[in-house]
Amino acid sequence: MAVRAEPLALYLHWPFCRFKCPYCDFNVHIRAAVDEARWVRAFAAAMTRAAEELPGRALGSIYFGGGTPSLMAPETLGAILDAAFATWPADAPVEVTLEANPGPAEAARFAGFRAAGVTRLSLGVQALDDDALRFLGRDHDRAQAIRAIEAGQQAFEQVSFDLIYARPGQEPEAWRRELREALSLARDHLSLYQLTIERGTAFAAQVRRKAWSPPPEDTAAAQFEIAQEETAAAGLPAYEISNHAREGARSRHNFVYWRYGDYLGLGPGAHGRFIPAGDAAGVRVATVARRKPEAWLEAVEAGGIGEEERVTLSATERAEECLMLGLRLAEGVPEARLRAASGQGFDAALDPAGLARLRDGGFVTFQDGVLAATPEGRQRLDAVLGALLA
Numbered sequence: 001m002a003v004r005a006e007p008l009a010l011y012l013h014w015p016f017c018r019f020k021c022p023y024c025d026f027n028v029h030i031r032a033a034v035d036e037a038r039w040v041r042a043f044a045a046a047m048t049r050a051a052e053e054l055p056g057r058a059l060g061s062i063y064f065g066g067g068t069p070s071l072m073a074p075e076t077l078g079a080i081l082d083a084a085f086a087t088w089p090a091d092a093p094v095e096v097t098l099e100a101n102p103g104p105a106e107a108a109r110f111a112g113f114r115a116a117g118v119t120r121l122s123l124g125v126q127a128l129d130d131d132a133l134r135f136l137g138r139d140h141d142r143a144q145a146i147r148a149i150e151a152g153q154q155a156f157e158q159v160s161f162d163l164i165y166a167r168p169g170q171e172p173e174a175w176r177r178e179l180r181e182a183l184s185l186a187r188d189h190l191s192l193y194q195l196t197i198e199r200g201t202a203f204a205a206q207v208r209r210k211a212w213s214p215p216p217e218d219t220a221a222a223q224f225e226i227a228q229e230e231t232a233a234a235g236l237p238a239y240e241i242s243n244h245a246r247e248g249a250r251s252r253h254n255f256v257y258w259r260y261g262d263y264l265g266l267g268p269g270a271h272g273r274f275i276p277a278g279d280a281a282g283v284r285v286a287t288v289a290r291r292k293p294e295a296w297l298e299a300v301e302a303g304g305i306g307e308e309e310r311v312t313l314s315a316t317e318r319a320e321e322c323l324m325l326g327l328r329l330a331e332g333v334p335e336a337r338l339r340a341a342s343g344q345g346f347d348a349a350l351d352p353a354g355l356a357r358l359r360d361g362g363f364v365t366f367q368d369g370v371l372a373a374t375p376e377g378r379q380r381l382d383a384v385l386g387a388l389l390a
Helices: 036-050 074-087 110-116 130-135 142-155 172-185 202-208 217-233 252-258 293-301 315-326 335-342 352-361 375-379 381-388
Strands: 008-014 059-066 095-100 120-126 158-165 189-194 238-240 243-245 263-266 271-274 285-289 307-312 364-367 370-373
Touching: 008 074, 008 252, 008 271, 036 074, 036 263, 036 293, 059 074, 059 252, 074 110, 095 110, 095 252, 110 142, 120 142, 130 142, 142 158, 142 172, 158 172, 158 217, 172 189, 172 217, 189 217, 217 238, 217 375, 252 315, 263 285, 315 335, 315 381, 352 364, 352 381, 370 375, 375 381
Parallel strands: 008 059, 008 263, 059 095, 095 120, 120 158, 158 189
Antiparallel strands: 189 243, 238 243, 263 271, 271 285, 285 307, 364 370
């Protein structure tokens, strides 16, 4: 049985939060109590069964997302990590990322998470302005956010934190000032996300009844451009649409997604993309786990891995996914990666007239076998992909 050599990325979804933020459309759930020992057993069992399709792989990265995985006890996280390494040993140091909120109770446990094996912290700061934090429904203030950043930098090798821009009423120069302060606090990585109104969220309902409106597109575009300028000047240039880092501090786990590598997603609502061992054709499957925590637990305890859906992706679907993800990156997509993913080259996957228009307009570059979106193209990636894949 052939075994793929590339390290495996493992995503573990902890679905619980204290509350749901009004902009969030992630799979999060509020529970009065969580039986953490039961969740450790379930994750361990799901890993053991998943390893039958992914034997002999070395772990390259583990990402605890959510939800708010920092709500679990450090001992719980450590036990889940022990199960992961018992299932897929690592050939080299593994990047282990934990998403966390800046609340004081969680920050107080950073040292415990570090001792349990976490190497990288991703903090959901979202704003450095108290009015904005209240609007975004966060339960921390500016001072707590700064203390959490500083505490994280003392505990972990790598720390990233998120900010949300294009908030209603936020002017470009106000964003520039906030971003400069964030860059003065950031050590090596910063994630900057434009506020988007997702279906089914509280913000979507508020906008629908005209309680407030998102800023105009040109204001959001100006803020994106400010982000490119300021992060580059500070030595943390964009390596992906929303992510900025110093050399050597880029998220190894997320690169697996963007470079269309194999990743296994376990936990309620988690997604995965991988080529099962023994598949001579090397065809990638897409998996989605059951979303409700209790349904996922029961499925795993009944002998499964909690999957709700599994689809074998066609060559066209694999090509589109490879391009959609890879063009988020400043480095772009090498043709060799597209061929490995789908069996297609650029000549088969792309619309030549669309490619020509985008090159002439300065939205993509195509040289030495690599297709890349320019900063202007990454800012309009949906439109770029629509033209390329027409």
